[in-house]
Every structure is written in C-alpha cells, then in structure tokens.
Amino acid sequence: MKRLGMVIALLVGLNAGAQARTAASSSAALRNRVSVSLAADKREMALTLAKQDAALRRALASRLSGEQLAVDLKQWLSTVPTQASVTAAAERADLNIRQRKGLEGEVDSLLQLRLASPSMLEPLKRGVEPLYAYEPDGNDATWQFIEAFDRFGGVHRLDVHRMPEQPVLVVDIDARRDLAAGIKLMRERLVSYGQRPMTTLDVGATATATSTPVTMLDRIYLNDDQEPWISGSAEVYAIVNGVDPSRDAPALDIVDMPYLDNDGTTYYPNQILIFWDRYRWAAANVILMEHDDNTNYQELVANLFTIASQILSAVGQPQISALVALGSGLVQSMPSNWFTNDDDYVDSFYTLEKDHTYTNYAGAAGNAVVSLRPYAIAGQ
DSSP states (O other), X not given: OOOOOXXXXXXXXXXXXXXXXXXXXXXXXXXXXXXXXXXXXXXXXXXXXXXXXXXXXXXXXXXXXXXXXXXXHHHHHTTSOOOHHHHHHHHHHHHHHHHHTTOTTTOSOOEEEEESOGGGHHHHHHTOOOEEEEOOSSOGGGOOOEXXXXXXOOEEEEOSSSOOSSXXXXXXXOHHHHHHHHHHHHHHHHHXXXXXXXXXXXXXXXXXXXXXXXXXXXXXXXXXXXXXXXXXXXXXXXXXXXXXXXXXXXXXXXXXXXXXXXXXXXXXXXXXXXXXXXXXXXXXXXXXEEOOSOBOHHHHHHHHHHHHHHXXXXXXSOOHHHHHHHHHHHHHTSOGGGGTXXXXXXXXXXXXXXXXOEEEEEOTTSOEXXXXXXXXXXXX
16 A cells, blocks of 8 residues: 555645755654665575575465464574585574564564465465565566565566466565554654653553543445555554643654555554644644565664754744644655655645544545544543
C-alpha cells in the first residue's frame, strides 16, 4: 500500500507553511541517512541457501504450515544439519542488517525465510524445487524483475507483479518484529528529546487513568495498491503530531497498527489513536506510514523531531495555523525515497479535532476511508 495521498486541511497558513518548508529543507543531509540498503545481504543469503542440498529443503518444507509460512533464519539453521559457512553467513547478514537499521541492541535476529504465498505450500511439500529470491532496494515502480536463484545458482528473472507458479522462498526481514522494535526505540528517543512518555493507556490497553479524552479509530479501509507479490503483508503505523500544550515545541506520538495487513480490506480495530491531553488547541494531525525494510529508526525519529522543531521555529509564536504548517511541512519535507520502498508515506489527516466524529471520512485522493469518534476513558 504505497504512495496513497490523503490531505485534509481545515486551516491553511500560507505564509507560515512557506516558512516551514524553507526551514525543513535545511535538514536534507539528515533525511538522507534515514534509508539504508539491505539488498546485498539478502541476495547473498538467497544464493547461499539455494545451493544447499535437498535434505535442507525438505527440512524446511516439513517446518512450514498454513499457519506458519516463515522461519527465523538463524534459529532454523541452528536446528538442521548444514555447513558452518551457511550458519556463519546468516549470522553475519543478520548482524549487518540490525546494525544498519539501528536495532542491534533491540532485537537478536531479524532475517527470516518466507514462502511467498500459501498456494506454494502444497507443491513445496510434494518436492517441487523452490527458487530463492529477495526484495530489491529502491522504488518498486522501477523494478524490471525479481531476481531468484535455483539449486545450481542459476538466475531467474521473475515478473514483478505476477505471482510465480513455482514455489519461491524469500529471504526477508520479520516486518512485525522489526516495526515493533522500531516503534519502541522511536518512543524512547522522543522521551530523550523532552517528549512526555506515552501514557500507560497505550493502544488497545484497558483504561486505568481518570477521565482521559481520546479519539477512537473504529473503521479503516485502504484501497488496492497493486504492490509487488514479493513484499508480503503490509505493516502500518501512525505518526500523531501537534503542538505541546505546555511549551512551544512539537508533540509526536508513534502508534502501531498491527492489524492492517492488507489493502482492499475493511478493519474495525476500536483502537485508541489520539490522546488529547498531549496536544494544544484540541487538534492534531495524523500521518500514516507503511513499514518496509530499509529504514534506520534512530535516524528516522531524529529526522522527524528535527523537521518538526524547525517548522515551529520558523512559524514563530505558535497559533492554530502552525498545526497545519506542521502537518503539511512534515509531509512536504519527507525525502523522496519515503515514496519508494523505504518507510512509505500512506496518508495524512490534518487538523483532526478533539470532540468531532468522523464517519466514513474519505481522503482527498479517494484512497482511504476512516471512521473516528471521541471517547472519554473513565477512571476506576
């Protein structure tokens, strides 16, 4: 679900917005560090695994099921007979990837081996030889083919959008584990920048606080994006942003949306999206982002906070128009690779208000529909 544009603006400070864009452009060097390249390590592992003997492939087929189409690569290799060089290559590639993403101290493994489609499981178990592939770096709109390897090391060029009939095993990262660790790290870094910690009433949690005003996300639908088959399910998160109520500084929250796996599907999460005591003027913006592999989370959160701070500084004494400048400025300041195969901009909602109900609220580009409602969490 890539490059879905949704801009809803109730108030627009044109001069403030222009100043914000000018200030944000000065952070170009920082933005360029957000994206990292992982394709070389994935390619090396795909080729290495493709050349292994049939016994290794049979062991994998026996491990996979309709409920589990992927294995943790390092953990799985430790349970099957294989050459030491294969295990060493997997450990090296996994470490390289965690270091590049800024997650070395957050998780102990990220690489996985994933069957591209449930429809491939039965032929794999019958003994049909698989191909081993990896997701390329860069803009998926420019991909000409998906490179895959057979057991002789031969190269196959697969169609980007047409699911192969032959089983394909994809060397990839565990997107759910990656995003969960990234969100945790970003929240910790925001606290170190002076943000208040996320309330204990986190997304999906049971209320324990006294009269906490929130906005609930009742319904969300994202249109078909025609994403390449090799990318797997989507992982979406929200960047809620506004102005701190007690100081002239940005307030940013990172909200996980782990249920949003597929576009073309309506979800009813009953999810807390906005905690209103964190935002001035009872208004906030929401930017939806889709996780992909190539993001360094330490650089991403530093980038977001730097841009947001520069926008507010350029605006001067924050007024309500600063909220729109903040939301639009963050989107306009995103590096171009956020619209390729890195963490992708999905949608943005500007100036959502505290006590408003939004029913079947369609985006400007017609790509998303949400229903939001105000709610007050009573204390026990």
